[in-house]
Amino acid sequence: MRALPFIAPRALARPTLVAVATLASSTVLHAQLGSFNPRPGPQGTYAITNARIVPVSGPEIARGTVLIKGSKIEAVGANVAIPSGAQVLDASGLTVYPGMMDAGTSMGLSEIGQGANATVDVAEVGSFNPNAQAYYAINPHSAHIGVARVVGITSVVSRPTGGILSGQAALVNLAGSTVPEMSVVPRVALAMELPRSGFGGRRGGGGGEFAALAGAANTQDVQRLRQRQLDSLRQILKDAEAYGKSLDAYARDKTLPRPKHDVVLESMLPAVRGEEPVMMVADRAGDIRESVLFAEEMKLKPIIVGGRDAWMVAAFLKQHNVPVLLGGINDLPTREDDPYDVNWSAAGKLVAAGVRIAVTSGDAGSEVRNLPLVAGMAAAYGLSKADALKSVTLWPAQIMGVGDKMGSLDAGKVANLVVTDGDLLEAKTNTRYLFIDGRPVPLDSKHTELYTQFKQRP
Amino acid sequence: MTMTSFTGTRPMPTLLRAALVAACAALPLAAQATRVATGGTTLIKNATVLTVTKGTLENTDLLIQNGKIAQIGKNLASPAGATVIDATGKYIMPGIIDPHSHMMSDAVNEGSLSVTSMVRITDVLNPTAPNIYRALASGVTSLNILHGSANTIGGQNATVKLKYGRPVAEMLFPGAPPGIKFALGENVTRKNQQQVQLPGQPAASRRYPATRMGQEEVLRDAFTRARDYKAAWDDYRAKAKTDKNAVAPRRDLELEPLVEVLEGKRLVHAHSYRSDEMLMLLNLAREFGFKVQTLQHALEGYKIASEIAAAGTGLSTFADNWSYKIEAYDAIPYNVAIVMEKGVLATINSDSDERVRRLNIDAAKLIKYGGLTEEQALRTITYNGALQLGVADKVGSIEVGKDADIAIWNAHPLSVYANVDKTFIDGEVFFDRQKDLAQRSEKEKERADLERQDPNQPPGARGRPVQPAVPEENR
Structure with missing residues (x-):
């Protein structure tokens, strides 16, 4: 095997020349939080040979080659011609998988949740921030990124939270010195947290509006408050729709009064036109159902995020063809008399019912690395192993609208892949x-x- | 341990017994305690036995008698009356021991003072907490239930066996040495107070100590007083031998546990994150002549591995949690690998009723992060914990004569795809997945029936009054 100078063949291998250079440059940045992610090597032609290949989109290849050219996968198969000049990686005894995608994170938006508020850029002030973009706040040097990718998580959706319209989520690859280098889809979905239908907590809860609910005296108060918030949300969505129509009309007929530009409404146009999905955070069965119905009323394209009780409304979700980014798989059951494995078995039940899902860690950043173990846990309680693998590769890519270019090992797709033992x-x-x-x-x-550094300390 | 007043002999209907195995906290304790009186005689056949101390035994039988592991071997004869379980293709491992838990605790922190060595977790244990059953369902059999980390010297611990449904008195681990919680760092100085409110603690006011300097001083002050207190009692006892009129010192419930620490009779479990604060404690302990049994969390333990090893102190940490607060930012999953290499007795703990259910996976991470062997990894959640809690003569490994605290897994427990089939404590089954599954439709029906009852209808339905607003003063 010809060693590639810029690939440390094992996590603990001695740094090679390029790696050393990377270390040197990261030392300069050491004063800021998180500057530990070594820069990747250059694109080129790489052939991973003699590998077991799990394309996810099709049957396993017991022994074959994955050929990478530039940013793309050039070929996958048992008999792939290796072009001269290709750098060859002998992967005998190893397995090639597509890189995993966690579509339920806030990666890069929050470094240290407690006691270091200055490192937290997850939630904006106020309830309606459709124009707040994760793209502009992701820290490419977050230490969470390096830690997550070395287990094979190659891309994430990073999403603002809080309020009602939390902002625009970004789909990024977990490599690059700048967000533009990392970016796959700068605005992949509008993040929304529909006011919930009752008292009680929800994971990763948001800001101001929910605090108002928490202070409510009884269920009638909650309903009234919620109705007001829903009306405000309807209003702003309708405003955006009208704004879009006025822009369209003006484009056709310049004699009309020119619409006044509004950056907030502008940011919602793709969503209200059904071109951009809306990630709707909902865990309870009632909230999930209401989110879907609200989305249909407003002609939005919903993706349920969280979806703790989604299995209870699986038939409804299937009927309305709404996918779920399932988080909270490792949460304790919320009700005393729930089966002990109620959340572990949810993914299997949803898939059996024909609902499109992806498994997410549901974590802001530092624990995203455990995504494969979350999917594995679902597989211990009812999800098939093959589906567990899809739930963190192809399915999240499809749900986020990039299934044609990510999520599996197929010629033409982005070369995000991981080789494991x-x-x-x-x-x-x-x-x-x-x-x-x-x-x-x-x-x-x-x-x-x-x-x-420390294993060598005497 | 007393059983007499709770353990009746009246047989129970099978259905009821099955129901009691699950989360059925509403029934009176006395009724629950009568179930599964097996006498603990069971023969488990043809399993892969992960002894943890004596290797892995394929196609092996395990005989449980009177709650103990009686025999381990091939083709064991089945004693009359024994329950026989075919475990072909399955794995037996020792029950998981979590050295850091707050399960069952109706209160966690007596955070009003900086030294609360007088308070006891045993006084606030709730034996009906549903999370006990959920932990059993992941093969967990023993916990070290600790006081919280609100103050430099916290309260006294409780080591328990998870005998779900039994009274607290039967759950306390017989013969386990007593312990006490210490805490250092951010939780004590309350630097997070605007963002973090510790459970059971009122909104944090400013309280001494507010720095790591103050924490050292609180410890020094407390142990100086404890040393004097011990001297006063030693003097008194010496004097009382000859002088009938000798006056005993006034008892001090704060200092008594600290004297036990000085005498090596009470184990110190010290919550700590940064290496400097751990080193401070180890040096202070050496100066006062006691040993710190475990550094809890100890996320930066790897930075002072040699010093921890030299102190003979154990380390109990998270597998890979990090970055959730400043003092956790340098946590690495290689912590255990580094300190073990230096000879430190290391365990993985959960500190969480949720994560305790996945300690097997946390242990498996150590194979990736630092290259532990499977047996070393398994020990961090079994035998090493038993050593740290002083109960290794009874639990933590599968050896003849030890308590039959074990779990049967459907696959290798270090696999993410594995789940637990049955969990035994003292030879009795406290979790059985097949029974659990079998009774679910029954429970669903019961729930549906209850939900149809009038009192469970929403306000306004079926003539129920509209819910009155909660008065302002009660909100």
């Missing part, structure tokens, strides 16, 4: 090679840096 979803499995956007990514992170 075992089952991708097992805790003990090691990543051996990692490619993001066709770039080989060193398997170092803040954690391996500290490990290397």
Whole structure:
């Protein structure tokens, strides 16, 4: 095997020349929180040979080649001609998987949740912030990024939270020195948290409007408050629709009065035109149902996020063809008499009912690395292993509208892939090679840096 | 441990017994305690036995008698009356021990003072907490239930066996040495007070100590007083041998547990994050002549692995939690691997009723992060915990003569795809997945029936009054 100078073949391998250069440059940035993510190597032609290949979109290939050219997968198969000049990685005994995607994060928006408020950029002030874009606040040097990608998570959706219209989520690859370098879809979905229907907590709760509900005296108060909030939401969505129509009319007929520009309404146009999905946070059965009905009323394209009780309304979700980004799989049951495995078994039930799902860690950033274990847990309680794998690769890509270019090992897709020494979803499995956007990514992170530094301390 | 007043002999209908295995907290304790009186005689056949201390045994039988592991071997004969379980293709491992939990606790923190060594977790345990059953369903059998981390010297711990449905007195681990919680760092200085409110603690007011300097001083002051107090009692006892009129010192419930610490009779479990604060405590303990049993969390333990090893102190940490607060920003999942290499006895803990259900997966992470062997990884959630809690002669590994605190898994427990089939404590089944599944439709029906009852209808329905507003003063 010809060693590639910029790929550390194991997480703990000695830094090679390029890796050393990377370390040196990261030392300069050391004063800011998170500057531990080594820069990936260059794009080129790479052939991963003699590997077991799990394309996810089709049957396994017992022994074959994945050919990468530029940012794309050029070919996948048992008999792939290797072009001269290709850098060859012998992956005998190893397995190639598509990189995983966690579509339920706030990656890069929050570094240290408690006691370091200045590192938290998750939620804007107020209830309606459709023009707040995660794209402009993701910290490409967050240590969470390096830690998540070395287990094979190659892309995430990072989403603002809080309020009612939380902002615009971004789909990014987990490699790059700048957000434009990382970006796949800068505005992949509008994040919305429909006012919930009752008292009680919800994971990762948002800001001001919900605090008002918490102060409500009884269910009637809650309903009244909620109705007011829903009316405000309807209003702003209708305003955006009208704004779009006036823009269209003006484009056709310049003799009409020119519409006054409004950046808030402008930011909602793709969503109200049904061109951009709306991520709707909802966990309770009632809230899920109401979110779907509200979306249909407003002609939005809903994706349920959280979806703790989605299995209870699986037939409804199937009927309305609404996908779920399932978070909270490892949450304790909320009701005392729930089966102990109620949340672990939810994914299996939803898939059995024909609902489109993706499994997410539901974490802001630092625990995103456990995404494969969350999917594995669902597989321990009813989801098939093959579907568990899809739930963190192809399915999230499809739900986020990029299924044609991400999420599986197919010619023409973005070369996000991971080479492991075992089952991708097992805790003990090691990543051996990692490619993001066709770039080989060193398997170092803040954690391996500290490990290397301190394991040698006498 | 007393059983007499709660353990009746009247047989119970099978259905009721099955129902009691699950979360059925509404029934009186006395009724629950009568179930599953097996006498603990069971033969588990043809399993892969992960002994944790004596290797992995394939196609092996395990005989439980009188609550103990009686025999381990191939083709064991079945004693008369024994329940026989075919475990072909399944795995037996010791019950998981969580060295840091707050389960069952109606209160966690007595955070009003900086030294609350006088308070006891045993006084606030709720034996009907549903999370006990959920932990059993993940093969967990013992916990170290600790006081919270609100103050430098917290309250006294409780080591328990998760005998769900039994009275607290039967759950307390017989013969387990007593312990006490210490805490250092951010939770004590309350630097997070605007953002974090600790459970059971009133909105944090400013309280001494507010710095790590103050924490050292609180410890020094408390142990100086404890040393004097011990000297006063030693003097008195010496004097009382000859002088019938010797006057005993006034009892001090705050200092008594600290004297036990000085005498090596009470184990110190110290919540700590940063390496400097851990080192402070280890040095202070050496100066006062006691040992810190475990550093809890100890996320930066790897930075001072040699010093921890030299102190003979154990470390109990998270597998990979990090970055949730400043003092957790340098946490790495290689913590256990580094300290183990230096000879530190290390465990993985949960500190969470949720995460306690996934300790097997947390242990598996150690194989990836630092290259532990499977047996080393398993020990961090079993035998090592038993050593840290002083109960390794009874639990933590599968050996003849030990308590039959074990779990049967449907796959290797370090696999993410594994789940628990049955969990035994003292030879009795406290969790059985097949029974749990079998009774679900029954429970669903019961729930539906209850939901149809008038009192459970929404306000205004079926003539129920519209719910009155809660008066302002009661909100």
